[in-house]
Amino acid sequence: xxxxxxxxxxxxxxxxxxxxxxxxxxxWTLYISMTKSTFLPTYDFVGLVQYAKxxxxxxxxxxxxxxxxxxxxxxxxxTTFGLLLAIFLDQKIRIEGALRTIYLYPLALSFVVTxxxxxxxxxxxxxxxxxxxxxxxxxxxxxxxxxxxxxIYCVVIAAVWQSTGFVMAMFLAGLRGIDDSIIKAxxxxxxxxxxxYWKIIIPSLRPVFFSSFIILTHIAIKSFDLVVVLTRGGPGxxxxxxxxxxxxxxxxxxxxxxxxxxxxxxxxMVMAIIVPYLYSELRRKRHx
Amino acid sequence: xxxxxxxxxxxxxxRVFIYSVLLLFVVYFLAPFFVMFITSIxxxxxxxxxxxxxxxxxxxxEPWLKAWGYAxxxxxxxxxxxxxWNSIRMVIPAVLISTIIGAVNGYVLSKWRFRGSxxxxxxxxxxxxxxxxxxxLPMARTLGLxxxxxxxxxxxxxxxxxxxxxxxxxxxxYYVAVPSELVNAARIDGAGFFRIFWRIMLPISTPIFxxxxxxxxxQIWNDxxxxxxxxxxxxxxxxxxxxxxVNTSSAVKEYNVDMAAAIIAALPTLFVYxxxxxxxxxxxxxxxxxx
Amino acid sequence: MRGKRILTGVATVLAICVATTVAWAGEVEVLHWxxxxxxxxxxxxxxxxxxxxxxxWKDFAVAGGAGANAMTALKSRAVSGNPPTAAQVKGPQIxxxxxxxxxxxxxxxxxxxxxxxxxPEVVADIMKADGKWVAVPVNVHRINWMWxxxxxxxxxxxxxxxxxxxxxxxxxxxxxxxxxxxxxxxQPWQEATxxxxxxxxxxxxxxxxxxxxxxxxxxxxxxxxxxxxxxxRKIKKYTDRNAPGRDWNLATAxxxxxxxxxxxxxxxxxxxxxxxxKVPGQDYDALTVPGTADxxxxxxxxxxxxxxxxxxxxxxxxxxxxxxxxxDFQVVFNVNKGSIPVRSGISExxxxxxxxxxxxxxxxxxxxxxxxxxxxxxxxxxxxVRGAMFDVVTNFYNSDMSxxxxxxxxxxxxxxxxx
Numbered sequence: 001x002x003x004x005x006x007x008x009x010x011x012x013x014x015x016x017x018x019x020x021x022x023x024x025x026x027x028w029t030l031y032i033s034m035t036k037s038t039f040l041p042t043y044d045f046v047g048l049v050q051y052a053k054x055x056x057x058x059x060x061x062x063x064x065x066x067x068x069x070x071x072x073x074x075x076x077x078x079t080t081f082g083l084l085l086a087i088f089l090d091q092k093i094r095i096e097g098a099l100r101t102i103y104l105y106p107l108a109l110s111f112v113v114t115x116x117x118x119x120x121x122x123x124x125x126x127x128x129x130x131x132x133x134x135x136x137x138x139x140x141x142x143x144x145x146x147x148x149x150x151x152i153y154c155v156v157i158a159a160v161w162q163s164t165g166f167v168m169a170m171f172l173a174g175l176r177g178i179d180d181s182i183i184k185a186x187x188x189x190x191x192x193x194x195x196x197y198w199k200i201i202i203p204s205l206r207p208v209f210f211s212s213f214i215i216l217t218h219i220a221i222k223s224f225d226l227v228v229v230l231t232r233g234g235p236g237x238x239x240x241x242x243x244x245x246x247x248x249x250x251x252x253x254x255x256x257x258x259x260x261x262x263x264x265x266x267x268x269m270v271m272a273i274i275v276p277y278l279y280s281e282l283r284r285k286r287h288x
Numbered sequence: 289x290x291x292x293x294x295x296x297x298x299x300x301x302x303r304v305f306i307y308s309v310l311l312l313f314v315v316y317f318l319a320p321f322f323v324m325f326i327t328s329i330x331x332x333x334x335x336x337x338x339x340x341x342x343x344x345x346x347x348x349x350e351p352w353l354k355a356w357g358y359a360x361x362x363x364x365x366x367x368x369x370x371x372x373w374n375s376i377r378m379v380i381p382a383v384l385i386s387t388i389i390g391a392v393n394g395y396v397l398s399k400w401r402f403r404g405s406x407x408x409x410x411x412x413x414x415x416x417x418x419x420x421x422x423x424x425l426p427m428a429r430t431l432g433l434x435x436x437x438x439x440x441x442x443x444x445x446x447x448x449x450x451x452x453x454x455x456x457x458x459x460x461x462y463y464v465a466v467p468s469e470l471v472n473a474a475r476i477d478g479a480g481f482f483r484i485f486w487r488i489m490l491p492i493s494t495p496i497f498x499x500x501x502x503x504x505x506x507q508i509w510n511d512x513x514x515x516x517x518x519x520x521x522x523x524x525x526x527x528x529x530x531x532x533x534v535n536t537s538s539a540v541k542e543y544n545v546d547m548a549a550a551i552i553a554a555l556p557t558l559f560v561y562x563x564x565x566x567x568x569x570x571x572x573x574x575x576x577x578x579x
Numbered sequence: 580m581r582g583k584r585i586l587t588g589v590a591t592v593l594a595i596c597v598a599t600t601v602a603w604a605g606e607v608e609v610l611h612w613x614x615x616x617x618x619x620x621x622x623x624x625x626x627x628x629x630x631x632x633x634x635x636w637k638d639f640a641v642a643g644g645a646g647a648n649a650m651t652a653l654k655s656r657a658v659s660g661n662p663p664t665a666a667q668v669k670g671p672q673i674x675x676x677x678x679x680x681x682x683x684x685x686x687x688x689x690x691x692x693x694x695x696x697x698x699p700e701v702v703a704d705i706m707k708a709d710g711k712w713v714a715v716p717v718n719v720h721r722i723n724w725m726w727x728x729x730x731x732x733x734x735x736x737x738x739x740x741x742x743x744x745x746x747x748x749x750x751x752x753x754x755x756x757x758x759x760x761x762x763x764x765x766q767p768w769q770e771a772t773x774x775x776x777x778x779x780x781x782x783x784x785x786x787x788x789x790x791x792x793x794x795x796x797x798x799x800x801x802x803x804x805x806x807x808x809x810x811x812r813k814i815k816k817y818t819d820r821n822a823p824g825r826d827w828n829l830a831t832a833x834x835x836x837x838x839x840x841x842x843x844x845x846x847x848x849x850x851x852x853x854x855x856x857k858v859p860g861q862d863y864d865a866l867t868v869p870g871t872a873d874x875x876x877x878x879x880x881x882x883x884x885x886x887x888x889x890x891x892x893x894x895x896x897x898x899x900x901x902x903x904x905x906x907d908f909q910v911v912f913n914v915n916k917g918s919i920p921v922r923s924g925i926s927e928x929x930x931x932x933x934x935x936x937x938x939x940x941x942x943x944x945x946x947x948x949x950x951x952x953x954x955x956x957x958x959x960x961x962x963x964v965r966g967a968m969f970d971v972v973t974n975f976y977n978s979d980m981s982x983x984x985x986x987x988x989x990x991x992x993x994x995x996x997x998x
Contacts, residue, residue: 003480003481004402006400006481007396007400007402007405007481008402010392010393010396010481011392011393011396011397011405011408013389014389014393014412014452014456015408017449017452018408018411018412018415018452018453020430021423021427021430021449021450022411022412022415022416022418022449023411023415024426025418025422025423025426025427026415026418026423028423028426029418029422029423029426032422038675038963039654039672039675039962040425040654040657040658040679041425041658053995056995057995058974059970059974081313084309085310085313088306088309088310089310091303091306093306093307093310097562097565097566099310099314100561100565100568101558101561101562101565102314102317102318103313103317104502104561104565105317105321105554105558105561106317106320107502107506107510107557107561108506108509108510108554108557108558108561109321109324109550109551109554110510110512110527110530110531110550110553110554112512112527112530112531112534112535112550112643113324113530113534113546113547113549113550114320114324114550116543116546116547117320117321117323117324117327117547118320119824120323120340120341121319121320121323121341123821123824123825124820124821125819125821126339126340126341126821127340127341130339131341143820143821145823145824146765146820146821146822146823146824148977148978151823161316161317161320165317166502166503166506169498169499169502169568170458170499172495172568173462173495173496173498173499173568174462174465176495176568177462177465177492177495177496204465207461207462207464207465208461210461211457211458211461214413214454214457215454215457215503217417218416218417218454221417221419222419222420224421225512228644230824231823231824232766232767232824233767234765234766234767234823234824234973234977235765235823235824235973235977236973236974236976236977236978237767237970237973237974238977242419243419243421246419246421246422247421248966249966250421250422251421251647251650251651251654252644252647252650252962252966253962253963253965253966254672254675254961254962254963255963255966255996259421259422260422263418263419263421263422266417266419267417267418267419270414270417271414271417274413274414274417275410275414278410278413278414279410282406282409282410332854333855336832336835336836336855337836359615360614360615360616360619360620360623361614361615361619361640362614362619362622362638362640363619363622363623363626363636363638363640364638424651424654424655425654425655425658427655428654428655428656428658428659429658429659429660431659432658432659432660432661437656437659437660437661438661516641516648516651516652517651517652517655517656518655520608520637520639520656520663521608521637521638521639521640522637522638524640528641531641531642531643531648532614532615532640532641532642532643533614533615534615534642535612535614535615535642535643535644536614536615536616536618536642539613539615539616539617539618539619539847539850539916540616540617540828540850540851540853540854541616541826541828542616
């Protein structure tokens with residue numbers, strides 16, 4: 001009896017905490033998004049007015065489009081690079097410890113300051129462009145940071161720099177969790193290394209892909225400091241993201257209700273992507 | 289390495305390729321650090337007058353000393369050293385508690401599934417996607433009601449709550465790959481819930497503990513938003529202090545001190561990576577799993 | 580003097596021994612965003628003065644985003660039911676807090692210290708809600724300055740401009756000489772800082788008040804506003820292509836190094852020149868933006884005080900309010916911060932040439948009606964309307980939107996934000 005109740009009892013506190021601190025607050029936000037709250041919450045219900053207004057704001061559309069471009073690229077690049085680095089590091093590399101720390105360190109630095117370094121590197125008058133030109137290639141141009149259409153890609157560069165290390169660590173943990181004997185058995189069967197990775201190892205990392213997808217989506221959605229420090233959403237508001245939009249409206253501009261509405265839309269967008277994936281992943285496990 | 293000589297050329301080419309790729313990434317990863325570091329050892333005159341990414345002509349340690357010991361932050365002139373302790377006091381309990389709960393949750397959700405356990409897991413994950421900024425105000429109210437506003441424990445609670453989803457995710461997905469036969473066999477042998485966790489799961493969990501600790505330490509150490517809203521004056525974490533040092537509305541900006549302070553503030557996390565990294569070793573697992 | 584210090588020492592000891600029972604030693608918890616460099620040094624003076632009177636200062640410093648982070652922290656604290664005793668809040672946001680009925684009425688201090696006579700009416704109005712003083716002004720920054728490097732002008736054979744025609748003539752010459760006419764930082768607030776100066780310079784005080792203070796939609800969409808946008812667009816031609824995202828102080832550094840001729844920026848830019856060892860009137864000059872010689876766009880920082888129950892804390896609050904406008908503090912604070920006193924009757928001696936000119940203009944424009952709150956620096960309109968204006972201005976500047984469209988969009992965005 002106790003044996004069947006025990007697992008439930010163990011997760012019960014987490015469940016309670018989740019219901020209050022996550023879903024309770026989401027409901028609160030949902031309600032606030034249907035009020036006229038300005039700089040502090042008020043509770044007079046007005047329906048979906050804020051949502052209707054939100055979609056008429058050009059800046060919001062720019063932010064949503066940017067999230068698609070940025071989020072997509074960010075997730076794909078981090079996963080690819082992270083997996084690649086993990087596999088390479090797993091080849092009995094002599095200086096593994098040092099390399100691993102180098103790949104991980106960007107995570108440790110607060111972007112409040114690293115953002116400034118990136119801003120200098122990416123600025124054509126201060127960083128890479130100037131450096132290459134001084135080396136003799138005078139027509140070299142790298143001005144994404146100051147070009148409205150390209151500035152979001154600069155945010156991608158800095159974001160990939162910051163998060164790839166962690167994805168690498170997750171894949172590395174996954175690789176280290178795989179039983180060596182499986183690989184040895186395959187080698188005995190005469191399979192090449194590339195084939196072993198492609199057919200055996202990478203498929204067995206499926207749960208890691210799942211974790212990293214969730215984590216990276218989470219980071220992408222919430223990217224905030226990055227944009228604030230690197231581009232301030234500029235030039236103009238060409239590199240604005242929903243998170244910066246939401247913060248600006250909810251707190252800086254005293255339009256809390258609209259900030260809440262934009263948060264709910266962000267939440268809904270994520271649901272649309274994550275729920276099907278989550279469903280298929282969890283189902284697959286049960287049938288496996 | 290005499291054996292390398294005997295390797296076939298294709299394999300040697302492969303090694304060269306692997307090392308080249310790894311080193312290429314090292315350049316990409318170190319570039320901003322390089323800029324930060326050289327800036328931190330320049331004088332302000334040099335920064336004002338020179339190229340920002342040029343090497344320093346007269347390196348100086350002054351900015352580091354200032355950032356550590358006597359830079360002005362708010363009404364104190366003691367640099368960022370005093371704020372370290374605030375962060376450490378908060379990070380250690382928050383990381384430990386959230387990691388342990390995550391490990392147990394992950395164990396239950398992978399090896400002791402019950403009706404609704406997948407739903408619970410899915411809800412836990414989905415909940416993280418609400419932007420933290422909007423929950424600041426209800427959180428502030430809740431902490432106020434609990435009598436925990438402005439206390440270190442309030443901040444610890446917040447970090448544990450919002451860290452749970454990911455710690456649970458890491459452990460669950462790691463444990464899912466562990467063959468269930470192991471657990472079932474132990475059960476038949478009469479081992480209970482905690483005994484199996486202790487004897488079978490924990491010994492093979494080192495890599496995922498490292499990942500979780502790296503993630504949680506980074507997240508909590510670097511958090512600014514919660515720190516700024518749920519702490520005050522003398523209990524402010526180091527990120528808030530760093531932010532206060534770096535941001536001015538109209539004062540003269542000292543990039544060299546800013547950069548030095550940022551690197552100093554990151555040292556504890558770097559230390560954790562370095563130490564945690566040592567346990568990223570294969571071999572711990574193989575025996576245990578077969579055992 | 581010595582006797583007083585001993586007394587204070589005794590008071591402090593007493594305060595420590597019997598903490599809450601001492602009647603006249605209260606604690607003020609102060610939220611502010613003056614956290615580093617000269618700004619922090621300036622605010623430390625206030626802490627010292629309060630300590631001298633036996634009160635204690637609990638620092639709640641939150642920098643970033645020109646007070647945006649501090650406001651977020653303030654809201655969380657207010658919602659948790661535990662606001663600080665005093666908080667740095669400026670402009671129309673004072674009114675918003677006052678409307679909640681959580682602020683202390685400071686009329687008694689104002690009366691005793693005759694604030695009405697000392698502080699210009701335009702400024703005083705911002706500090707009041709329903710005719711009662713609820714905030715204390717600290718300092719004044721002037722926005723409509725243009726910082727010039729005389730060497731650049733000399734090299735280019737250009738003269739300091741008074742009008743927009745002269746301004747563009749000078750730009751042409753500087754550009755021909757191979758230098759950058761205007762050092763610019765392409766961040767929304769910097770763009771708005773330059774833009775509002777142009778509004779004032781092109782349209783005059785009346786137009787500025789209609790558009791930037793009353794946010795009148797007709798005026799915002801008027802041909803005059805189109806003209807403002809045309810000039811703003813024309814200025815862009817004289818900036819370098821690396822301007823987007825540049826911090827203001829790096830733009831100032833371009834003027835200091837003689838790479839660029841001028842920069843539109845408030846008077847805090849002076850601090851960068853001083854730090855680089857430059858002397859006003861010799862290495863650099865501060866001119867008013869063309870057409871704004873008789874205008875003074877001001878940015879005034881201020882503190883609000885929250886209603887507290889504790890009698891000692893109340894006393895400390897009032898003491899803080901009184902000290903902020905005291906001549907001693909006004910001098911020491913503003914010299915440190917590079918701003919000017921917000922009240923009259925302060926000696927000019929400790930201030931530099933730029934500040935002295937500012938002080939004279941401040942008093943003169945207070946009488947003439949040219950003293951006006953800055954929109955860009957959160958003094959004139961609600962944060963929602965300001966944000967709407969920022970979006971249009973920055974989008975215009977960084978795209979090929981026509982000036983006509985910009986004026987129309989400006990009026991529409993402001994209308995939406997007001998609803």
